[in-house]
Amino acid sequence: MANIIVALTIILIIALSIFKVVIEKRKGIKCIGCSLSGGCSSNKGQPNETVGKRINIKEVK
């Protein structure tokens, strides 16, 4: 009986951990446990060529 209770406790702990990982991943958090990961965006904003063009204008000048 004691073994079953301990085994269930371990399974519960591991299941909760996996559940938390899945929830965080679904939220789009890349690395669980990083205080900044919520703010990390995969949005690159814009292709760098646009910036390049603008810089080229200045360089030509």
Next chain:
Amino acid sequence: MKIALAGNPNSGKTTLFNAITGKIERVGNWAGVTISKKEGLIKATINHSNSDIIAVDLPGAYSMSPFTSEETITRNFVKNEKPDVILNIVDATNLNRSLFFTTQLLELGIPVVVALNKSDLTKKRKTEIDITLLSETLGCPVVETTSIKSNNKGLDDVIAKAIEIKGQPQTAPFNNQDVNLRDADSVESSDTERFEFVKNLVRKSENRKTKSSVQTNQDTADRILAHKWFGLPIFAVVMWCVFSISQTHLGPILADILVGWIDDLYAFVESLLGDDVSPLLSALLLDGIIGGVGAVIGFLPLIMVLFFLLALLEDSGYMARVAVIMDRFFKKVGLSGKSIIPMVIGTGCAIPGIMATRTIQNERQRRTTAMLTPFMPCGAKLPVIALFAGVFFNDAAWVGTTMYFAGIALIIFGALMVVRITGERHSRSFFILELPEYRFPSIQRAAVSTLSRAKAFIIKAGTIILLCNAAVQIMQTFNWQFQVVAEGAEHTSILAGLASPFAFVLIPLGFGAWQLAAAAITGFIAKENVVGTLAVVYGITNFIDTEELALVSGGADVASVMGLTSVAAFAYLIFNLFTPPCFAAIGAMNAELEDKKWLLGGVAFQFGIGYVAAFTTYQVGSYITTGVLGQGFIYGLIASLILFGILMYLVNKGVKKEEQKLDLCSS
């Protein structure tokens, strides 16, 4: 309703965003901290309208003609997504520069409210600003704010004004948006006219008591702290103090308390289990879960103290000076001084550090910085540093400081190699950084930032680290036939089977035990796992409680249990710190490098550097301390020479490529 927060870098947008939304996004007392837009609902205490208001915090921009990708995020958002109102955060201490962007925002036809931020500083300097004149000339409401005080009246007023002007037309005082951006002459003449307009407006509306030409205490402090020769030694002393307080003095005192609680929990669960429970389950729960996670959590106080001190330093404005100090060295190896910003951010976590490289315009510099940023020891590596400093070097602060400076040295070496491999030795860059004023750091801000990191650390320990430790415990318990391994026959376990081939490669580095190899491998999932795995495989509940060390007969025996000398331990630390970062950080490198060749090259370079640095440390250290070279010297030397040969081949190829380019130019 949607309000966009736009303004120049370091004008206090994110601080204001946090104050009006109650969020705790990362802020920093320098330019370029925010690199992507963030959204949040404005707090009900500030929002007196009947509907929800979304605030969008945008990266800092100097103008609507962007130079960096994060400036483009701001430009694209305000131009394409048409927020209902733009809240233009203006640094009241620097109107001349800030209002240039304001006049461009006013041209867009979106209602603008100007928040004259940092108004506490203007009052302190006795600078008078004629708000009415400013508001009349710009044709939009202007409100004084101080965002570092969340209960400031200015914040209520500024949001109230934003609600009031929604949908109301405004006339731009200076309209020149039809300029052809492809014509450099017209861009320049338009910019000059706009600067003239702003200059005249500031001349009329601002009365400064302290002229910028007057030398202040801030200038004196800069002359010392950012000095060409003294700046770096001062930085080394500052970092040594930070490590000394966090890892030798205050940190261990707090850690002892926490470790006491973990020990109590361990003893309590052990007493509950009694002798009736299967030793397998008991070991999994006690050693794998409580012991493994507890060993990592035990380092939390040390990390919290370190982060708290670093947050204070950053908030004081000192870290921006470090960027200036480093610029000199970075420029010489083809990096930009701006590269230091991702690296400082990377001391918290490598991922946002790698992402912060977006602020660098030059593609090669951006990629090189993204590739080298993981060399800075991140928060996850701190428990590993603290463990080895504590067990093998009597909590010496020099261990952590050395690791930071070794990281910087490797970055400089790496940059030097990359610039030669890519054949751009002769390209030079300029670094212009707006230095924030020194200020007394906010204890509250540092505490909030530290607590947020502590919470994240605990979540990581309770998820990734717990799962890894449980897996390690199970793999250590069973052999490939899924039979329980007998005591003393752990080398037949699944874990040993998986780790042994790697352990063989690590013999010339001084740590050829499969347990150490297993810990290093799990470190690629999360670096804290190194500590957790070592705790599980050696059956040590925690490493920093002196009583626990006494169980294995003191620090020297811990070393012998691990099969490590102090020199080998130092080499192991170097290997774990300077080989590739965790998989998540490699993923971030992949996203930012945008090139598989760069990614593979970067990861291979990190492996090579980590291996050779650990090999050199172990062999040279062994020779100095014992008079003989360490084990596996010949094999390690061959491996190192092969790596060196590959590097030199690539460098020569790059040099030839550059010479061809130069020949082409001269002909």
